[in-house]
Amino acid sequence: MVATPLQTSQSEEIFATAQKLMPGGVSSPVRAFKSVGGQPLVIDRVNGAYIWDVDGNQYIDYVGTWGPAICGHAHPDVINGLKEVIDKGTSFGAPCVLENVLAEMVIDAVPSIEMVRFVNSGTEACMSVLRLMRAFTQRDKVIKFQGCYHGHGDMFLVQAGSGVATLGLPDSPGVPKNVTSNTLTAPYNDLEAVKALFAENPDQIAGVILEPVVGNSGFIPPDAGFLEGLRLLTQENGALLAFDEVMTGFRISYGGAQEKFGVTPDLTTLGKVIGGGLPVGAYGGRKDIMSMVAPAGPMYQAGTLSGNPLAMTAGIKTLELLQKPGAYEQLDKMTKKLVEGLVSIAKENGHAAYGNSISAMFGLFFTNDAVHDYEGAKKSDLQKFARYHRGMLEQGIYLAPSQFEAGFTSLAHTDEDIDQTLEAARKVMANL
Numbered sequence: 324m325v326a327t328p329l330q331t332s333q334s335e336e337i338f339a340t341a342q343k344l345m346p347g348g349v350s351s352p353v354r355a356f357k358s359v360g361g362q363p364l365v366i367d368r369v370n371g372a373y374i375w376d377v378d379g380n381q382y383i384d385y386v387g388t389w390g391p392a393i394c395g396h397a398h399p400d401v402i403n404g405l406k407e408v409i410d411k412g413t414s415f416g417a418p419c420v421l422e423n424v425l426a427e428m429v430i431d432a433v434p435s436i437e438m439v440r441f442v443n444s445g446t447e448a449c450m451s452v453l454r455l456m457r458a459f460t461q462r463d464k465v466i467k468f469q470g471c472y473h474g475h476g477d478m479f480l481v482q483a484g485s486g487v488a489t490l491g492l493p494d495s496p497g498v499p500k501n502v503t504s505n506t507l508t509a510p511y512n513d514l515e516a517v518k519a520l521f522a523e524n525p526d527q528i529a530g531v532i533l534e535p536v537v538g539n540s541g542f543i544p545p546d547a548g549f550l551e552g553l554r555l556l557t558q559e560n561g562a563l564l565a566f567d568e569v570m571t572g573f574r575i576s577y578g579g580a581q582e583k584f585g586v587t588p589d590l591t592t593l594g595k596v597i598g599g600g601l602p603v604g605a606y607g608g609r610k611d612i613m614s615m616v617a618p619a620g621p622m623y624q625a626g627t628l629s630g631n632p633l634a635m636t637a638g639i640k641t642l643e644l645l646q647k648p649g650a651y652e653q654l655d656k657m658t659k660k661l662v663e664g665l666v667s668i669a670k671e672n673g674h675a676a677y678g679n680s681i682s683a684m685f686g687l688f689f690t691n692d693a694v695h696d697y698e699g700a701k702k703s704d705l706q707k708f709a710r711y712h713r714g715m716l717e718q719g720i721y722l723a724p725s726q727f728e729a730g731f732t733s734l735a736h737t738d739e740d741i742d743q744t745l746e747a748a749r750k751v752m753a754n755l
């Protein structure tokens with residue numbers, strides 16, 4: 324489905340112009356191909372499990388617009404739903420009944436959520452939940468984990484320098500030190516480190532926020548007991564536990580990682596899947612905490628386009644599709660086949676490889692050791708990953724252009740798509 328060698332002259336021309344108009348030519352840095360070399364493809368259209376670039380090449384897609392496309396791109400139910408509501412207008416700036424519908428679906432699905440507020444992105448959801456944790460506990464400090472991404476809010480842009488991981492140094496120019504000085508960090512899956520932070524900062528920690536299954540340093544699941552341990556530690560210390568399920572919500576299972584692992588946080592952030600491909604985020608949790616949010620309570624947070632009928636519709640239609648019996652079993656089985664196949668093909672060709680998946684989320688690292696945290700993820704052979712990425716692209720397989728991103732499958736991926744992907748991997752891994 325792609326020409327050999329890959330023809331991308333249209334992409335190159337459009338991207339050259341884009342670079343003059345927008346920083347780096349992209350609207351979000353993850354779309355650049357900086358860590359794998361080459362330049363991004365300019366996409367013309369998407370459908371089901373496939374994307375087409377402007378040169379007409381067709382690829383099997385494992386990025387899924389970074390998470391939302393769990394039912395496949397441009398699902399007819401979603402598109403037709405949008406067509407039905409769009410004639411009534413795109414945004415009301417006033418309550419609409421569709422907000423109730425999606426809110427009820429979210430509250431029914433996610434164990435921790437008794438009340439929910441819709442926003443427009445995962446970043447907004449995480450910034451709001453941080454403010455809420457601080458408002459509720461009247462404490463300022465927060466613990467996050469190395470390699471966990473919670474959007475680009477100042478307080479979350481903290482690089483976890485090894486050894487001085489708790490120092491809270493800003494990750495980006497423009498983030499003042501005093502803004503991140505209340506952000507404490509620990510290695511993922513390290514309960515002892517969290518215990519130590521609580522001991523060093525008695526009665527000062529508002530809460531702990533984490534990706535309950537990490538997708539933003541590659542795919543890293545929680546070790547047995549880690550989530551349970553955090554639940555206990557936060558309770559013992561009068562702090563709140565927030566699961567950032569922007570990526571895992573409605574992906575790891577219908578009720579998210581919290582349902583899958585049976586650990587209920589106080590607060591949860593959502594995004595990606597619940598927007599069905601439109602800009603949506605949400606945060607929710609215990610009713611007593613959510614009652615602090617304006618206008619019910621004093622914690623201010625607002626949004627001009629929040630809860631608009633188009634975004635709500637795309638979310639509702641997507642969740643309806645995910646309610647079909649067997650959806651997650653199908654995703655789990657297919658993704659396992661993919662990852663197990665990739666790992667064994669890598670090993671057959673003499674490459675160190677470690678892979679893992681839950682439901683429709685997976686990762687492949689070029690290292691033999693099981694990956695439990697960001698440090699472990701960084702041991703992957705990044706140059707090899709770059710060659711693998713390029714090779715797969717040339718075989719018509721579209722992977723995230725970074726080792727430190729999870730892969731995503733969808734209900735639209737067929738057995739043949741997986742077979743074709745493994746066939747491509749056989750060719751690529753033989754020449755890495």
Ligand SMILES: *Cc1c(COP(=O)(O)O)cnc(C)c1O
Binds near residue numbers: 473
């Ligand atoms: C994508 C992501 C975010 C940020 O969401 P945006 O909609 O890109 O702002 C936050 N947290 C996690 C875990 C994410 O994967």
